[in-house]
Amino acid sequence: MDKFSLPKRIYVGVSNKLIEFNKYPRFRSIIDTRGMDDARDRKDLSDYIRNQDNSICLFAEQFLAAPSNVSELLKRYLTRESRDIDTKVALLVLPRKGEPEDVVNLDGKVEDRDEGIEVRKNQIDDAFARENIQFLRENIFFYDALQFYDEEHILKPQYEKDDVSDARIELLDAINDLISRRERALLQEAKNYEDIFQVIKSGGGLSPQEEKLINDLKKTIESHEKTEFLSNFENRYKNHLKSYHVMVFRAINNRFGTYDLRDIDIYFDGSTVAEVLLRDRLRESKAEIIGAVELVEKHASEQSGLKPVMKILSEQIDEYFEKFIIEIGQEICCCIKDSLAPQTYSNEFWDYAQNRWGQGHGYRDDVLDQYGSQINSLDDWLVERVQEVWKQNFMDRILEFFGES
Structure with a gap:
């Protein structure tokens, strides 16, 4: 628009039709940072990862590329020495039409969506391990928003709108479970120290x-x-x-x-x-x-x-x-x-x-x-x-x- 510069921040109201916030009370806000043009670290990302304990950092990456775009960044943060960061970082992998079915394993092309996603998850997990990135396997998610639509973005006849909403709810539940796991991990860490001190005292x-x-x-x-x-x-x-x-x-x-x-x-x-x-x-x-x-x-x-x-x-x-x-x-x-x-x-x-x-x-x-x-x-x-x-x-x-x- 004429006479308007690019804004630094845009506030968007998310409808309850997309996310039932009553069902997810831990979701207080959703912050969409600028995408990563390359693997460079950024001050805003560093602040969310290291300094904001109540934030979950969800990195999105394409199905075929993952985790190449985030590996260099995460090397800095998910180290052996870092504390309480691995439980707050997740990777959202975004398949496109046909990509999971085209995944190749030791027996050739899998030709099955679920199997392809599982093979790809193993490959991503192995890639993190090779780079000594302490990434939790259970924090790797997959979601295809267009899975149920044809090339004209019309719902395919074999699917219903409930299939679309169910897939979205499955992802939201996975993120909610991540938050619960993080809370449990922090509480367990405190309990472990209590148990250790009891052993020391006795x-x-x-x-x-x-x-x-x-x-x-x-x-x-x-x-x-x-x-x-x-x-x-x-x-x-x-x-x-x-x-x-x-x-x-x-x-x-x-x-x-x-x-x-x-x-x-x-x-x-x-x-x-x-x-x-x-x-x-x-x-x-x-x-x-x-x-x-x-x-x-x-x-x-x-x-x-x-x-x-x-x-x-x-x-x-x-x-x-x-x-x-x-x-x-x-x-x-x-x-x-x-x-x-x-x-x-x-x-x-x-x-x-x-x-x-x-x-x-x-x-x-x-x-x-x-x-x-x-x-x-x-x-x-x-x-x-x-x-x-x-x-x-x-x-x-x-x-x-x-x-x-």
């Missing part, structure tokens, strides 16, 4: 062998106090920016790093790059600590109460590691923003980034060189900060389990 003292196990464990943990972390964040970040199409990159620069129309925020991008880097470099050290804890748990006696203590410690190490990764990612986001400040036309960097366009070949590379000049101290800062936070918020908190820090 347990006896440590044997000499177990005391040695604990002393060896502390030595193993302390040997990882220094990270020996080497950073190539600056190059990774510039390569990330380079992956944007040149016209998108120009639009980002013209808006001082945040392109709201496409939900692009290059400062937030810094946190995603940093998280991948940190996991790549430090997960091995964390895994060695976990392995040492599991060794103690394996050899502890059933009577001492040491087994449940080690179980709790293992879970806490994962939690401390995840918080450490997220904290550094958030800090790097702020550092990039400070390095490129002020986000105004008076800043020579932004003046160059915006006006270099149209001045001959090499726009993207020249502007990226300027980005490099602005953030050229981040690698040194990151090495120092990672060591500091690793010790304070990871190592010291683990050693507090032994009355040390």
Whole structure:
């Protein structure tokens, strides 16, 4: 429409004819975010996944492509260390006419809709497992809104309107069951901790062998106090920016790093790059600590109460590691923003980034060189900060389990 820009948000009232909200009281609102043009993470998605405990994140993907479009995004969130996220994330796979029947298994084309969907579900589950994505199989749903209609969108003679509504209700029930499973999982987690603490309270003292196990464990943990972390964040970040199409990159620069129309925020991008880097470099050290804890748990006696203590410690190490990764990612986001400040036309960097366009070949590379000049101290800062936070918020908190820090 003339004289109207694209709105940032549209409110739509959903009729009870589509969803009987009295039947689904947990459905308080339905938020349809902008679709994913590619596998890039976005600040709005991150907020729903990590920060909003009362939200369910339902990703929709085409039948043949799933889960390729969401895998890279979910690698960041559905990790071994993440807590209470797998129960809130679901994948809605959208078959088109004939696709389930055309699925091929070991015996050839299945030629049956239900069998094709089951085979495809197994394939998606296997794909998540290969990528070490902790995705719950029961949270993979299938729904074809046009299943009962012909090419002219007219109801096929062998079906009735009740078939259409029944299929929709089946999906809504599945989502409602997901919410119930999440609630039960959170309650069970609390109960498990109660049971563990009861075992600990009733347990006896440590044997000499177990005391040695604990002393060896502390030595193993302390040997990882220094990270020996080497950073190539600056190059990774510039390569990330380079992956944007040149016209998108120009639009980002013209808006001082945040392109709201496409939900692009290059400062937030810094946190995603940093998280991948940190996991790549430090997960091995964390895994060695976990392995040492599991060794103690394996050899502890059933009577001492040491087994449940080690179980709790293992879970806490994962939690401390995840918080450490997220904290550094958030800090790097702020550092990039400070390095490129002020986000105004008076800043020579932004003046160059915006006006270099149209001045001959090499726009993207020249502007990226300027980005490099602005953030050229981040690698040194990151090495120092990672060591500091690793010790304070990871190592010291683990050693507090032994009355040390």
